[in-house]
Amino acid sequence: MPRPTIFDVAKVAGVSIKTVSRVVNREPNVRTSTRERVEEAIAVLKYRPDQSARNLASHRSHLIGLVYDDPAAYDMPSGGYILDMQQGALKGCRSAFSELLIHPCDFRKKNVGIELKELIEETRPAGIIVAAPLSNMPKIVRAIDATGTPCVRLSPGNDLGKKCSVSTNDREVSAEMTRYLAGLGHTRIAFIKGNPDHKAVANRFLGYQDGLKESGLEFSENLVAEGDNSCGSGEACAEKLLKRKKPPTAIFAANDDMAAGALRVANRMKIDVPGQLSLAGFDDIALARQVEPALTTIRQPLVQMAERAALMLTKNNNGDSNGNAHDIIPAVMKIRESTGRAPE
Amino acid sequence: MPRPTIFDVAKVAGVSIKTVSRVVNREPNVRTSTRERVEEAIAVLKYRPDQSARNLASHRSHLIGLVYDDPAAYDMPSGGYILDMQQGALKGCRSAFSELLIHPCDFRKKNVGIELKELIEETRPAGIIVAAPLSNMPKIVRAIDATGTPCVRLSPGNDLGKKCSVSTNDREVSAEMTRYLAGLGHTRIAFIKGNPDHKAVANRFLGYQDGLKESGLEFSENLVAEGDNSCGSGEACAEKLLKRKKPPTAIFAANDDMAAGALRVANRMKIDVPGQLSLAGFDDIALARQVEPALTTIRQPLVQMAERAALMLTKNNNGDSNGNAHDIIPAVMKIRESTGRAPE
């Protein structure tokens, strides 16, 4: 028994297919009595519109694109967070009967903008979710804007045009982590900054400064090093910091990869963690639990963030009067073995 | 400028739309010269078939499902290999103008079979790629079989029905690694087995035994421990092995997570790697490069494997007379810092 079509419904309800279409799409100007008759026929036949035919005729799709930088592309792979995003986006799409199109790309390439433009033109998605660091690149955001496709940035702030965004409270939670370290008695708390392209990572540095101030500690440029988010840069930064005449007793790195690098350095220099040095990261990547000692870090609610983003694109019950919304979902601290009381 | 259609391509190539269709769908009986002309036109116009129209006209979808176990679901996350599979599958799908539907699931759940059956019925994919360990579970393979959907297993062997498969030479390359360790002078080479559900991982154990034999070394149950693929189980196994009266001088773990666990134990026990103990893993996960010392391991060609699988499902020029094929793509050894000459 083949699946019923709009014609079958029309025949049963005694109307034209167009009227059925109107009912299905909740268009106005259908008499209530007619609508009810059609709805009954739909129920009786268990009619479900064919998505392909709908898409074809309406020139719309139910595709949501998820665009992210693929660290595997340049061999700096801590891509666990990508799976979280995918999971969240998938969940959001499912609940809205949409499909998810994943698109990993290399944010360092000159022509990512063009690549995305082509992707959008090829697949015509109903919306795009852009993850950091791509979501912080004006070039990228502009390229997507130019196609007119709705877009949600997984990134803090509303600085880049009127786009919607979903982000976490990087700054606040980083301040919290800093206060936590201060609370353990640390007075020389160093910070390893990340790639400045990455807006969220930059906010973590601001949070660090907030936290120092709130704890009555002085900020010093001598306790700051600038990495590029990679494990290797974390090593370099930690070495620099630990070779100071007055080395820090705690290092807070803007991400876990760099914190892991710092841990390697500590191991090499035979500095006990957390006995002599406390170490904290950010992101809660798999590695954070696998190194010895396990890293204290901060977990972003990426699954929920991506789900939220997908929902913002599939329903349009969100956003302010201008049609944009900026959701913030708070992160949580994960205290593990790498942080402890400051040494004497 | 609207998106090019099959008519545009036909006009540029000077053929009928049907011929373009044949080229796009890789149907036989198109003269090579014609095919080339059409392919050029497709490239020039950047033509991409409209999925909705294709699906509508052909009554099937051009969706390829990629089904895999999501380690994040149970917090044992070394999911980097998933991104590789996705990348490969994506590549294969793109070249066949198909779309990729990703479906992470938890292989430990009782009802994964039902979940997959429902997924297939809802989305009607043209084919399914199943990754290990799901691809080794008869329950799962049978559930997919029952839907009649073509399926390629990313897993060794042709034991489970007539399904197609793509795998790597786990056994041979494991033997090679074992011979390499023996070649460094090690005579007591231990092996940490993985989860027995994972067929490929079991093959690595066989390869280890082959390698011992080929190197003239005796196999001993005392040098074997059984883990479950997790980092934690690697620690437990390594502890057990290293506490033996005659501890091994080399440990080959069936995967990198367990090797990383063994490394943690060595660090804790102040055993120098590779001075006193050589350590080798399998998979070349991100972690392998991030630990200190970096792990010697074996890299599976997952990207190519998944791409191959996608192509097997989108073209149908593969397989033997029974319509099944079993491709093997060789893995490569990555010698890093964690292996060295045996101590005196």
Added chain:
DNA sequence: AATCAGTTTGACAGCGTTGTCAAAACGCGC
């Protein structure tokens, strides 16, 4: 040169829906 089997190509009718536009029905004021 005619025949035949196979290969290669094209014309055209769908596929199930929405968009357009005109026709029909309705409601209201006279």
Added chain:
DNA sequence: GCGCGTTTTGACAACGCTGTCAAACTGATT
């Protein structure tokens, strides 16, 4: 009961592709 604006409905042509089937073209064999 008529005219007029508004609401409701339907006929039919897209949408971009594939399936069917017949026509045209091959080349080997008479």
